[in-house]
Amino acid sequence: MLFTDYLYENSKEVWDKYLEHPFLIELGEGTLDKEKFRKYLIQDYLYLIEYAKVYAMACVKSRNMKELKKFHNGVAGSIETETANHIMYLKDFGENIENMEFKYKLNMTNESYTSYMKSISVTGTIEEIVAAVLPCTWSYNYIGLKLKEKYKDKLEGNFFESWIETYASDEYVAFKNEWLDFTNELCENLPQDTKEKLKDIFLRASKYELEFWNMAYKGE
Numbered sequence: 001m002l003f004t005d006y007l008y009e010n011s012k013e014v015w016d017k018y019l020e021h022p023f024l025i026e027l028g029e030g031t032l033d034k035e036k037f038r039k040y041l042i043q044d045y046l047y048l049i050e051y052a053k054v055y056a057m058a059c060v061k062s063r064n065m066k067e068l069k070k071f072h073n074g075v076a077g078s079i080e081t082e083t084a085n086h087i088m089y090l091k092d093f094g095e096n097i098e099n100m101e102f103k104y105k106l107n108m109t110n111e112s113y114t115s116y117m118k119s120i121s122v123t124g125t126i127e128e129i130v131a132a133v134l135p136c137t138w139s140y141n142y143i144g145l146k147l148k149e150k151y152k153d154k155l156e157g158n159f160f161e162s163w164i165e166t167y168a169s170d171e172y173v174a175f176k177n178e179w180l181d182f183t184n185e186l187c188e189n190l191p192q193d194t195k196e197k198l199k200d201i202f203l204r205a206s207k208y209e210l211e212f213w214n215m216a217y218k219g220e
């Protein structure tokens with residue numbers, strides 16, 4: 001069994017809940033309250049800044065060029081490629097992008113999740129850092145693809161279409177697949193107790209993802 005399948009199987013119950021989440025159903029239907037979406041995007045923009053630092057710490061810990069390039073790519077993917085879509089929406093909402101980190105603060109859910117990953121980035125191994133960051137990229141691609149599949153005939157004119165297309169795009173699929181391959185290469189031959197520790201980290205981060213959707217829907 002692929003190591004990533006082992007991670008997924010153990011977290012499947014949580015991942016199933018993403019697909020039933022009202023925030024994502026309404027986003028797919030195009031009926032989500034735009035104010036909720038605006039607030040979510042602001043938190044997510046702040047999230048990506050902290051998330052990039054987790055990869056940055058892994059850059060420092062890299063043991064070879066391959067790892068360094070991978071994590072460097074993670075930094076760039078988070079704060080350049082992925083934020084492009086956030087910036088487009090946020091500008092549309094009238095936000096000043098230069099000012100985001102000063103005007104807004106991470107809320108408690110966001111702070112808990114990013115603090116958790118940053119603490120692993122400081123105290124953990126390279127493999128532990130990978131287990132902490134993987135649910136982020138992977139679950140967003142999982143959600144993007146499922147929403148695209150479910151609403152493919154109804155996406156035109158959906159305000160959130162660009163969000164869905166970003167996470168269902170070929171580039172994002174390729175990015176996710178590279179991370180799955182990298183994780184499997186790194187982890188397939190590890191001792192069982194280490195694998196179990198990584199499985200727990202992956203589950204914890206997956207639960208934080210669900211908390212993030214709850215926060216986005218209910219407000220905080």
Ligand SMILES: Cc1ncc(CO)c(N)n1
Pocket residue numbers: 044047048082135136137140209212
């Ligand atoms: C909370 C959260 N998780 C994952 C991603 C995907 O990078 C994101 N943008 N935000």
